[in-house]
Amino acid sequence: MLAVLAAVLVIATAVLVPLVLAKDDESDAGDDGEQPLDTSSLDAVREYPGLTNQHVAPGEEPDYPQSPPVGGDHAPYWIECGAYDEPIPEANAVHDLEHGTVWLTYRPDDVDAAGVDQLTGLLPANGILSPYDDQEAPVVVTVWGRQLALTGPDDPRIALFVAQFGAGDTAPEPFASCNGGVDPADLPPVGGPVV
Structure with missing residues (x-):
């Protein structure tokens, strides 16, 4: 037994x-x-090598495989640095990325006004903030050829990403800056003359 x-x-x-x-x-x-999710490192940064960087022909709309785009052919005019409350044209934002700009985007349904203010405070001088509906995460930070999906405005990886990539070293024209760009309200159709 x-x-x-x-x-x-x-x-x-x-x-x-x-x-x-x-x-x-x-x-x-x-x-x-x-x-x-490990929010203490940049292990989740996606890298996209081999991007082209030509100006598109008048009227041509580039097709970008990422949302938001991380680089590629683009419009001849870039957007002035700053925070925008309306989406900005992708082809112009990609020109900013070519200049070494940090593009911080958020889904407006997931980030409230306080979150937008918080993101604005995290934006580097050579940066653009704008809403972007069609992205996988509440907040995404992008430089030329690098992108990181974030949990929201409180994600500590925003500061880590800007510290690592914010100098524009991954961009074809790293020190051109978004300064001197045009206001999105003044942009012509892709490839058209500036008004």
């Missing part, structure tokens, strides 16, 4: 211990079983 009881205990232990350990692993992960 004692041998049967010992055998049952061994089998129960062999079955239950892995189940308990698996349950602990799941409780350490997010609600959907994914590991928690």
